[in-house]
Amino acid sequence: MISKNIQELKAAFEAELKLVDLNASTEIDAIRVKYLGKKGLVTGLLKQMGTLSDADRPLFGKKVNDLKTFVTSEIERALSVAKEAALNQKLESGFIDYTLPADGIGAGSTHPLYDVREEIIDFFAQMGFEVDFGRDIETDWYNFEALNTPPDHPSRDMQDTFYVADKVMLRTHTSGTQIHYMETHQPPFRMIAPGHVFRVDNDATHAPMFQQCEGLIVDENISFAQLKGVLQVFMNKLFGPHVKTRFRPSFFPFTEPSAEMDVSCVFCDGSGCRRCKGTGWMEIGGCGSVDPNVFKNCGIDPEKYTGFAFGFGLDRIAMLKHAIPEIGLLTGNDQRFLSQF
Numbered sequence: 001m002i003s004k005n006i007q008e009l010k011a012a013f014e015a016e017l018k019l020v021d022l023n024a025s026t027e028i029d030a031i032r033v034k035y036l037g038k039k040g041l042v043t044g045l046l047k048q049m050g051t052l053s054d055a056d057r058p059l060f061g062k063k064v065n066d067l068k069t070f071v072t073s074e075i076e077r078a079l080s081v082a083k084e085a086a087l088n089q090k091l092e093s094g095f096i097d098y099t100l101p102a103d104g105i106g107a108g109s110t111h112p113l114y115d116v117r118e119e120i121i122d123f124f125a126q127m128g129f130e131v132d133f134g135r136d137i138e139t140d141w142y143n144f145e146a147l148n149t150p151p152d153h154p155s156r157d158m159q160d161t162f163y164v165a166d167k168v169m170l171r172t173h174t175s176g177t178q179i180h181y182m183e184t185h186q187p188p189f190r191m192i193a194p195g196h197v198f199r200v201d202n203d204a205t206h207a208p209m210f211q212q213c214e215g216l217i218v219d220e221n222i223s224f225a226q227l228k229g230v231l232q233v234f235m236n237k238l239f240g241p242h243v244k245t246r247f248r249p250s251f252f253p254f255t256e257p258s259a260e261m262d263v264s265c266v267f268c269d270g271s272g273c274r275r276c277k278g279t280g281w282m283e284i285g286g287c288g289s290v291d292p293n294v295f296k297n298c299g300i301d302p303e304k305y306t307g308f309a310f311g312f313g314l315d316r317i318a319m320l321k322h323a324i325p326e327i328g329l330l331t332g333n334d335q336r337f338l339s340q341f
């Protein structure tokens with residue numbers, strides 16, 4: 001009778017497994033192949049199914065499957081015993097030299113952009129500035145309108161701005177954070193707004209996402225001279241005491257007057273080189289006195305208060321500090337590049 005065959009096979013398997021040296025996983029594996037392999041004994045039973053009557057087949061199938069499950073789990077158990085025995089044997093007999101050098105465990109380091117951001121935050125925090133990271137997605141009001149940017153301004157164009165919905169966009173600058181801040185704080189105050197900004201742009205010196213930091217001081221009798229003083233000290237902190245600054249008249253919708261700030265070339269110290277195109281100066285950021293219209297948009301009295309704002313790109317500063325030739329390297333996550341810092 002066929003179910004008798006199953007019982008006999010089970011008994012034979014158990015007897016065989018009992019005799020095997022449990023330290024020898026190769027022997028256990030040989031038993032596995034003998035019973036469960038393609039031409040194994042249990043597999044052979046399954047092949048007999050075809051010779052059975054329809055009535056006998058289900059019960060027989062179940063019994064063979066039970067046997068298969070039993071054999072599989074017994075072999076797994078024997079293998080794990082063998083593995084543990086082998087390890088114990090190795091530990092008892094073998095000598096482990098704990099003084100051998102270990103495989104290197106690579107210690108990470110902070111990202112150059114992160115370093116620059118922390119340095120900037122530390123510097124301004126020491127001067128009493130509050131830090132507000134703002135939000136990545138802004139409405140038209142905070143990104144443009146409240147900042148005195150007229151509807152026909154080119155920066156509002158689809159070519160330059162990532163819109164996520166009608167009048168909702170990935171912020172193109174961190175200036176919107178200043179609007180949020182002025183709406184919820186009364187002067188006097190000083191704050192900086194570091195964060196990611198997004199533009200439709202991608203080449204060696206422009207990336208679709210980069211980091212900016214803007215700053216704002218609002219108080220009575222704040223002047224452009226104070227702005228220059230703060231930024232000069234800031235540049236000395238970043239690039240060293242020998243670095244000079246200069247301000248060139250410029251235009252931004254949200255400041256009046258506005259200026260571009262240059263720093264004496266950090267590569268040639270101002271004598272003129274390839275990187276500064278022979279001028280001895282490098283552009284580093286923009287600044288200016290807060291436009292009275294911006295104050296009005298935020299409910300701050302422009303007759304009583306004045307203020308100055310400034311902004312610069314963190315990527316640009318990191319590139320100048322470390323002589324990094326391409327902005328893409330900063331976000332490319334290339335280990336060969338990052339391991340240099």
Ligand SMILES: [Zn+2]
Binds near residue numbers: 277280
């Ligand atoms: Zn130079």
